[in-house]
Amino acid sequence: MTVNYKVTAQCRQARCGVLHTAHGDIQTPAFMPVGTAATVKAMKLEDVKASGADIILGNTYHLMLRPTAQRIAKLGGLRSFMNWNGPVLTDSGGFQVMSLSKIRQLDETGVTFRSHIDGSKHHLTPEKSMEIQHLLDSTITMAFDECTPYPATYEEVKTSMELSMRWAKRSKDAYQKRNGYGLFGIVQGGVHADLRQESAKALLDIGFDGYAIGGLAVGEGQKLMFDTLDVTVPYLPEHKPRYLMGVGKPDDIIGAVKRGVDMFDCVLPTRSGRNGQAFTSHGTVNIRNSKYAEDLNPLDQACECPTCSNHSLAYLHHLVKAKEILGAMLMTQHNIYYYQKLMKDLRQQIHQGTLY
Amino acid sequence: MTVNYKVTAQCRQARCGVLHTAHGDIQTPAFMPVGTAATVKAMKLEDVKASGADIILGNTYHLMLRPTAQRIAKLGGLRSFMNWNGPVLTDSGGFQVMSLSKIRQLDETGVTFRSHIDGSKHHLTPEKSMEIQHLLDSTITMAFDECTPYPATYEEVKTSMELSMRWAKRSKDAYQKRNGYGLFGIVQGGVHADLRQESAKALLDIGFDGYAIGGLAVGEGQKLMFDTLDVTVPYLPEHKPRYLMGVGKPDDIIGAVKRGVDMFDCVLPTRSGRNGQAFTSHGTVNIRNSKYAEDLNPLDQACECPTCSNHSLAYLHHLVKAKEILGAMLMTQHNIYYYQKLMKDLRQQIHQGTLY
Numbered sequence: 216m217t218v219n220y221k222v223t224a225q226c227r228q229a230r231c232g233v234l235h236t237a238h239g240d241i242q243t244p245a246f247m248p249v250g251t252a253a254t255v256k257a258m259k260l261e262d263v264k265a266s267g268a269d270i271i272l273g274n275t276y277h278l279m280l281r282p283t284a285q286r287i288a289k290l291g292g293l294r295s296f297m298n299w300n301g302p303v304l305t306d307s308g309g310f311q312v313m314s315l316s317k318i319r320q321l322d323e324t325g326v327t328f329r330s331h332i333d334g335s336k337h338h339l340t341p342e343k344s345m346e347i348q349h350l351l352d353s354t355i356t357m358a359f360d361e362c363t364p365y366p367a368t369y370e371e372v373k374t375s376m377e378l379s380m381r382w383a384k385r386s387k388d389a390y391q392k393r394n395g396y397g398l399f400g401i402v403q404g405g406v407h408a409d410l411r412q413e414s415a416k417a418l419l420d421i422g423f424d425g426y427a428i429g430g431l432a433v434g435e436g437q438k439l440m441f442d443t444l445d446v447t448v449p450y451l452p453e454h455k456p457r458y459l460m461g462v463g464k465p466d467d468i469i470g471a472v473k474r475g476v477d478m479f480d481c482v483l484p485t486r487s488g489r490n491g492q493a494f495t496s497h498g499t500v501n502i503r504n505s506k507y508a509e510d511l512n513p514l515d516q517a518c519e520c521p522t523c524s525n526h527s528l529a530y531l532h533h534l535v536k537a538k539e540i541l542g543a544m545l546m547t548q549h550n551i552y553y554y555q556k557l558m559k560d561l562r563q564q565i566h567q568g569t570l571y
Numbered sequence: 572m573t574v575n576y577k578v579t580a581q582c583r584q585a586r587c588g589v590l591h592t593a594h595g596d597i598q599t600p601a602f603m604p605v606g607t608a609a610t611v612k613a614m615k616l617e618d619v620k621a622s623g624a625d626i627i628l629g630n631t632y633h634l635m636l637r638p639t640a641q642r643i644a645k646l647g648g649l650r651s652f653m654n655w656n657g658p659v660l661t662d663s664g665g666f667q668v669m670s671l672s673k674i675r676q677l678d679e680t681g682v683t684f685r686s687h688i689d690g691s692k693h694h695l696t697p698e699k700s701m702e703i704q705h706l707l708d709s710t711i712t713m714a715f716d717e718c719t720p721y722p723a724t725y726e727e728v729k730t731s732m733e734l735s736m737r738w739a740k741r742s743k744d745a746y747q748k749r750n751g752y753g754l755f756g757i758v759q760g761g762v763h764a765d766l767r768q769e770s771a772k773a774l775l776d777i778g779f780d781g782y783a784i785g786g787l788a789v790g791e792g793q794k795l796m797f798d799t800l801d802v803t804v805p806y807l808p809e810h811k812p813r814y815l816m817g818v819g820k821p822d823d824i825i826g827a828v829k830r831g832v833d834m835f836d837c838v839l840p841t842r843s844g845r846n847g848q849a850f851t852s853h854g855t856v857n858i859r860n861s862k863y864a865e866d867l868n869p870l871d872q873a874c875e876c877p878t879c880s881n882h883s884l885a886y887l888h889h890l891v892k893a894k895e896i897l898g899a900m901l902m903t904q905h906n907i908y909y910y911q912k913l914m915k916d917l918r919q920q921i922h923q924g925t926l927y
Contacts, residue, residue: 253889257896261881282864282889289865290885298881489896508638509645525617525654529646533609533638540613540845540896 217424218355218397220456220477226565228448228475234425234456236354237395238294238302241269243456243477244561246468246554247304249485252277253287253297256485257543258551260299266520266548267555270302270354272480275347276311279337280330284350292352302354304480307344307386307401310429310461313362321361323378341385349391357427358386360401365433372405379403379429380417387421397424399458405430406439408446415450426451427458428476437467444474451475465494465557472561473570484554488547491535495553500528502546507532520552573780574711574753576812576833582921584804584831590781590812592710593751594650594658597625599812599833600917602824602910603660605841608633609643609653612841613896613903616655622876622904623911626658626710628836631703632667635693636686640706648708658710660836663700663742663757666785666817669718677717679734697741705747713783714742716757721789728761735759735785736773743777753780755814761786762795764802771806782807783814784832793823800830807831821850821913828917829926840910844903847891851909856884858902863888876908 220243224231234241248255248263250271255263263271273293278284290296293303309326312319316328325340344359360379363372383400390398400423404410418426428447431440444459451457458478459471468479484494493500495515500507502514513523514531522531522545534542564570576599580587590597604611604619606627611619619627629649634640646652649659665682668675672684681696700715716735719728739756746754756779760766774782784803787796800815807813814834815827824835840850849856851871856863858870869879870887878887878901890898920926 252893252895253886254895254897257900259897259900281893282885286865286885290867290883296883296886296889298886509642511646527646527652529638529642530609530652530654533652537608537637539608539610540899541610541615543896544613544615544900 216394217392218395220425220454222453224566226568226570227473229472229561229565229570230475230477231562231565232456232477235395236302236397237393238300238354239269241302241478242562244468244472244558244565245269245478246558247272247478247480248551248554249274249480249482250297250299250303251482252281253293255551257489257540257547258485260297262521262548263551264301266552267559268301268551270304271299273303273305273351273353274311275305275308275344275351276315278305278351279308279347280332280335284347288350288352294352303351304355305348305351305353305357306460307357307359308339308347309344309360310362312339313364323381325359326361341382342389345386345389345391354396355425356390356396356398358383358398358400358423360403360429363403363405363430365405365430365435367405369407372403372407373410376403376405376410376414380414383418384421387423399423399425399427401427401429401460402447402451403430406435406443408443411443411447412450415447419452423455425456425458425478427460429460431459432462432467437470440467441470441474444471444476448475465554468557469561484550485547488550489543491542491546493546493553494550502528502531502535504532514549515553518549518553518556520549522546522549522552572750573748574751576781576810578809580922582924582926583829585828585917585921585926586831586833587918587921588812588833591751592658592753593749594656594710595625597658597834598918600824600828600914600921601625601834602914603628603834603836604907604910605630605836605838606653606655606659607838608637609649611907613845613899614841614907616653618877618904619907620657622908623915624657624907626660627655629659629661629707629709630667631661631664631700631707632671634661634707635664635703636688636691640703644706644708650708659707660711661704661707661709661713662816663713663715664695664703665700665716666718668695669720679737681715682717697738698745701742701745701747710752711781712746712752712754714739714754714756714779716759716785719759719761719786721761721786721791723761725763728759728763729766732759732761732766732770736770739774740777743779755779755781755783757783757785757816758803758807759786762791762799764799767799767803768806771803775808779811781812781814781834783816785816787815788818788823793826796823797826797830800827800832804831821910824913825917840906841903844906845899847898847902849902849909850906858884858887858891860888870905871909874905874909874912876905878902878905878908
C-alpha cells in the first residue's frame with residue numbers, strides 16, 4: 216500500500232482530505248513548511264509541530280551536497296536526523312539545480328552542475344534523484360523534472376515538458392515502493408492549457424500516488440497562475456492529492472484551494488520572517504517601520520501564536536533592527552503559525568461549506 | 572527595604588544563599604545569562620527560565636543607544652519590554668564604553684564616547700548611569716566605575732580605583748531607593764591587594780546592597796584572579812551578596828565560588844554557543860570538528876537539556892557547518908543549561924558540605 220488519500224469534504228471545487236502515510240496523517244489542504252537543509256530555518260521542530268504542521272519539506276539539492284544523502288542514510292534517514300517524527304516530502308532537486316547551482320548542462324540523461332557550496336561537480340538524473348530520496352527515506356518522493364525557464368516560447372515549454380514526462384517515466388521505474396510511502400508526478404507545460412493537459416495525461420498513464428503542478432509562481436503573476444490551475448486541475452484524478460509547488464502568498468493559496476489544490480510549500484513565511492516581514496490578519500507588516508517602535512500591541516490581535524501572546528510590536532521592531540537572532544526566531548514562528556491557521560480555517564470553511 | 576540576602580549554607584569559604592528582590596528570589600551561587608540588547612542571544616526567555624536561571628543581565632551601554640532608556644521606560648521597563656518576569660541586573664555602561672565605543676574622553680565628570688552603532692556622541696556620568704538604570708527599572712543597579720585598563724602600572728590602577736570610588740559615592744547619592752531593588756558597588760584595584768582592600772573599605776563606608784569585584788578576567792589569568800579574590804573577599808561583608816563580574820569559564824566559577832563569590836555573569840556560554848563551542852561534562856566540544864559528522868551520541872551524555880535529549884552530535888555538526896540559525900539556538904541552549912546545572916550542583920555540594 217502506498218500513501219492513501221481520502222477526500223472528506225467538498226465545497227465547490229475545494230476539498231478537504233486526509234493523506235495517510237507511514238509516518239502519520241496529513242490533513243489537507245496542507246501547507247508544508249520548508250526545511251531546506253534539514254531545518255525549518257530559525258525554528259525548533261517542536262514549535263513547527265505545535266503550529267499545526269503535519270508534514271515538512273526537505274530539499275534534495277541542499278541535502279545531497281551537505282551533509283550528503285549517504286550520510287543521512289547512515290544516520291537513520293532525514294526524519295531521524297532532524298528529529299521529526301511526522302512525514303517528510305522531498306523535492307527532486309531539479310528546481311534548485313536551476314536556481315542555485317552554476318554551470319548547468321542539460322541532456323537527455325539529466326543535469327550536470329557545480330555545487331554552490333564548494334564548486335564540486337555533480338550529475339543528477341531521474342534514477343539518481345530517486346536513489347537520493349530513497350536514502351533520505353522521504354515519505355513522499357517527487358519525480359525528477361526539468362524546471363522550465365520563464366518566460367519561454369511555446370516550443371521551448373513543449374520540449375521541456377516532454378523531457379520531464381520521459382524523466383517522470385524513468386522516475387517511476389527507478390522508484391522503490393514501500394508501504395505508506397508515495398511518489399508524486401509533476402505536471403509541466405507552462406501557461407499553455409494544451410501542454411498542461413498533455414502533461415497530465417502522460418503522468419496519469421504512468422500512474423503516481425499524487426500529482427504536483429510545477430513551473431508556476433515563477434513570474435507569470437497570480438491571474439495566469441489561477442488560469443493555468445483552472446485548465447489543469449480538472450485533468451487530475453479526484454482521489455489523489457494535488458500539490459501546487461512553491462506557492463505562495465496567502466491569497467495565492469486561498470485561490471488555489473478554491474480551484475481544488477490540496478498541498479502547498481513555500482519559503483515565504485520563513486524567509487520573510489528572517490527579513491522582518493510578517494503576515495497578519497490585517498495584511499503584511501514590515502516590522503522595521505519606525506511606526507512600530509513604541510507600539511505595545513502584538514503583531515496581530517487575532518493571532519494566538521507564542522510570538523503574539525508574549526511580545527509587542529515594539530520589542531520585535533527593536534530585535535529586528537538590532538539584527539538579533541531572536542527577531543528572526545519570533546517573526547518566523549509567527550508566520551508559520553499564521554500559515555497553519557490559514558490552512559485550518561480553509562479546512563473548516565470547506566467542512567462547513569462556506570468557502571466561496 | 573532593599574534587596575535582602577540570607578546565607579543558607581556554608582562550606583569552608585563557599586556559601587549558598589537567597590537574594591530576595593521585588594521581582595523574585597535568586598538562589599546563589601547564581602549564574603546570570605547575559606541579555607545584552609534585551610535578549611539572551613538566540614534563546615527564547617522561556618527556555619532561559621526553564622534552564623534554571625533566576626536572573627538575567629542587561630547592558631546599559633547597548634540599551635541606552637538602542638532602543639534608548641527613555642523608550643524602554645515608556646514601554647514599561649526592561650523586564651516588561653522583553654517579557655521576563657524575574658529580576659534583572661544592569662551593568663553601569665562603563666565597561667562597554669571602553670571595549671566597544673570609539674573616541675573616549677575621560678575626566679572627573681565621566682566619559683564622553685561615540686556610539687559604535689551610529690557614531691552619535693554621548694556623555695556618561697555616575698548620575699546619568701543611575702538615571703538610565705532607573706529608567707530601565709533594573710532590579711539591581713550597578714555603580715558607575717572606570718574600567719581600568721590591563722596591564723597598567725600600580726599608579727594607574729590606584730588613580731583609576733580612586734576615581735571609581737568617587738564615582739561610587741556619586742552613584743549612591745544619585746540612586747533612588749525602591750522596595751526590593753538594590754544598588755551594588757564595585758571593588759577595583761587590579762591585582763594589588765592593598766588597592767583592593769582600600770577600595771573595599773571605601774565602598775563599605777558608602778554602603779551598598781551588594782559588592783561586585785570588577786576589573787578581573789581581563790587577561791591576568793586564572794591564578795592572579797584567584798589570588799586577587801583571596802585578598803579581596805575577606806574584606807567584603809558576610810551578609811551581602813558578592814558578584815564577580817564577567818566571569819567566566821566553568822573552572823573559574825568553581826574556584827571563585829570556593830572563595831566565597833555568590834554571583835556571576837559571562838557571555839561565554841552564549842557567544843561560544845553561536846560559535847559552535849559547547850561546554851560539557853567531559854570538556855569543551857568544538858562541534859565543527861569532522862569527527863562528529865556521523866556521531867549519533869548527544870553533545871553530553873550527562874546532560875538533560877532539550878538539545879542533548881533531542882539531537883545528535885552529527886545533526887549539530889551539520890547545522891553549525893551549514894551556518895543554520897538552529898545550530899546557534901541549540902548550542903546556546905545547551906551551554907546555558909550546562910552553566911545552570913553547574914550552579915545547581917555547586918549549591919547542592921555546599922548544602923551537603925562536600926565542596927572541596
